Amino acid sequence: MTEPLRIIPLSGVSEVGKNMTLIEYGDDAIAVDCGLMFPENDMLGIDFVIPDVTYLLDNPGLLKGIFVTHGHEDHIGALPYILPEIPVPLYATRLTQGLIEVKLKEAKLLDKIKINTITTDSAIEIGPFTIEPFHVCHSIPDAVGYAIYTPAGLVIHTGEYKFDETPADGKPPDFDRLRSYGDDGVLVLLSDSTNSERPGRTPSEQIVSQAFEKIFGEVNGRIIVSTFASNISRVQQVINTAMKHDRRLAIVGRSMVDNVKMALKLGYLTAPDDMIIHIDDLDDYPDSKIAIVCTGTQGEPTSALVRMANREHYQVRLREGDTVILSATAIPGNEELVHRTLNNLFRLGVDVIYQQLMPVHVSGHASQEEQKLMLELIRPQYFIPIQGEYRMLVLHARIGEAAGIPKENIFVVENGQAIEFDEEGGFVAERVPNGQIMVDGLGIGDVGNVVLRDRHLLSKDGFVVVVVAVDSKDGTLVYGPDFISRGFVYIRDSEELIEEAKERIIDLMESGKTHRDTAATDLRDTLSQFLYQRTRRTPMIFPVVLEV
């Protein structure tokens, strides 16, 4: 081999290699996943964050295809933003393809991009790579990892996985396949670090089924289950339990309706013909015969569950006797919204069952013992923990060491850091560009630190614009001062403050202490000093001085 193999994790926010990972050899590269992240709380006004593909744009023609591991937003959500720039073929299993198609259709890209359906029995050859998808268990059916044969050796990318022997879709992990890769010899393992802070094993989806069974067996009123729209497996668990207890099921929330429809069509969800009813037909059945599946687990203000909790959902009016199951966990940063939703549901007299009270949700990611098992099955020469924040990568690296991988063969890196493998071995190479590409409305990457800093300042103390016009000949005040202010004080209750501020400015203008060249600066200084002294707030101040 003459060229080095290069592996480069890319991602939007703080998780390394979460949304995209590049595998490059010579003139060819493939990407695993192309997802988005939701903004952190201090990314004010940002819709979401996508991977920085500057490196691919700088090397046109390098990327030959994107291999998707599963259909969650953080793995497919950036496709509509990246594909117009880099229109390459996609490779995905059937359900994942279905979820991608919904996105590409909305973005009017469906006829421009080729999506290749792959199965765990297929192998795809692209340039120097042969790519073999393998089945993994995750919180969505049809999830895969990839075995990528390269001239430098075999690369295993686990995708997101847990080892669940009794998963909701009935397809246990393919231990034999993983072990056979290990037997063949693996150069490098890239493995899911999400739960490397958790000891032991992640419980099976079965305990969720058992919790559902217990609740459905005891409750006589309506049962409303809230989960992620993409959690098709969880919906199947609700269907199974509802069926057993002779309840019909209504689906609420646009994304949930779309996904369920698609999954039913493709056979990834199965339900008796007459079981799923329209939300408008709820009244045709007694409460004890009704279940509802809806979105809103993160307390999103416009979601179905939150509108129900706030009595703003006109089709579902919650009342005493109803039971709401929150079958998800709060993503860090969303806790306040989730807690508020829970409180509001309890205020309606509804019984609410959530993870702290009963195991109505389990993680879709491997905990420490499973991560260890993966390392022992694959027995890689090198190990790159991915899909986690930096601390999780460090903890996963320790598990790798405990599993016998030499410390110098483990790479804990940041997004944008290339790792190369050649005849000499593996080493940390150069960095490629990797910033936070923030999407805000139609703008992709145009909001940077300056705009964010201004939004932050405005969010704290607002702004004040002061407008004056002065005579161009003698500099005397002929108009103003006039104020525009928002987010600083409630103007109607602050007349005195505003009047006094005006007097200060008139004094300044008439004092002869300022002249045309410095008027704007003097105005700002005078005003900001006065306002700070009176309020201990620091609004952004903008003087407008017109000469007329």
Place this chain on the structure above:
Amino acid sequence: MTEPLRIIPLSGVSEVGKNMTLIEYGDDAIAVDCGLMFPENDMLGIDFVIPDVTYLLDNPGLLKGIFVTHGHEDHIGALPYILPEIPVPLYATRLTQGLIEVKLKEAKLLDKIKINTITTDSAIEIGPFTIEPFHVCHSIPDAVGYAIYTPAGLVIHTGEYKFDETPADGKPPDFDRLRSYGDDGVLVLLSDSTNSERPGRTPSEQIVSQAFEKIFGEVNGRIIVSTFASNISRVQQVINTAMKHDRRLAIVGRSMVDNVKMALKLGYLTAPDDMIIHIDDLDDYPDSKIAIVCTGTQGEPTSALVRMANREHYQVRLREGDTVILSATAIPGNEELVHRTLNNLFRLGVDVIYQQLMPVHVSGHASQEEQKLMLELIRPQYFIPIQGEYRMLVLHARIGEAAGIPKENIFVVENGQAIEFDEEGGFVAERVPNGQIMVDGLGIGDVGNVVLRDRHLLSKDGFVVVVVAVDSKDGTLVYGPDFISRGFVYIRDSEELIEEAKERIIDLMESGKTHRDTAATDLRDTLSQFLYQRTRRTPMIFPVVLEV
């Protein structure tokens, strides 16, 4: 008895009766606590939230004293804001008094307010009330609950507590006292609901000591322990362990230094004379002989730990070999900041030990089994769960029912809801005013929904001010359009957009389609439509039209 007894929980944010509770009989009332809450994430620019005491201001002379349970911010922090309005005597144990004095001194109130030192052996008579403090275990020494004898019967307020038989300060719970209140007959129990989502019992502080012992026994480098400045008990645990392992201790962070100094002086912290060293003297000792206690557990940007994590702390430069212990849990809403701090510490090569990895922190609040035990010791006729969000109150109420209190004798209420007790029994009475009184700089309660909404809008998409001057005779444009904008787009990269916006405005002004009366509105509409269409953002738009 002729008057009803009234109990009214008051509080700033979502927790009921967390910061203040009123006990009223006839013309007299006492308050338990007077604390503040930190703002929720969507209270933009707010410093903190204090109880709404409109009811007390409307009834001057009613409040006779404030009884403080312990020295945490959420129980004493609002005193500097409330006391100038309602200057009543305070009652607190010695350590709590010390912590209050620091606050009142800063606020120049120390000589205006009488603070009465109380002990668990004392009883205070005020009007119709006799108030007996009793010892409870919490994450700060000298914490008490109150037995309040009233003409209507005995009221027990638990304060914040857990049942810890091996607490850090060596003072176990006073079961006998609690049981004897129960024997005497208790009208109503107000009890801490913070951990009513947690099954079982809260572990003893002893497991933290054991974890510290294990870490100090194994580590050779420096050990840095971060905890709340008010967690005097935790500091004592660090002192004890450091002493055993022959390490000196440096205290870092202004509030931590102040509190430790005061607690040492009052005898609530004990340490050998030469054990506590100045931070500047760290280099006089080998790494294996050093421990540091500091603030920063919530990832506060200006705290000692965060500055260390960002390499911005000029006295403590962290390096490989150091071990940081995060001895606290993230308050909901702070997770992102805490996670960022952990990641940055790991990036420095420091070993970091936090709650997910080892029991280096335990809660100071009773879990379900302890809450049950409290109910069984006190055996109250009525029960009001307090100090928790609504869902926690509901869960605590269920524990009350399980402990044999009839459902109709349990009051789950919101802040501001009075509950009355008379010859007929207890019932929900009228509501008193209870809003969110937000403190922002010097302003107390002046920031309301309008200002917050504007801050929210500004934080999302910023603002645009457009200034034009028109001839007062013929309305022709004589100046502008000029733009001021922040937080919307990065102006330097958006020249084309701004130029086009200017053209639209010039077109409008010269088209004859607008005239002086509608110019401002037309300007705003034209601009907002154009900008939305081009960016899908909705900045706040302010037109300034001068006639000259």
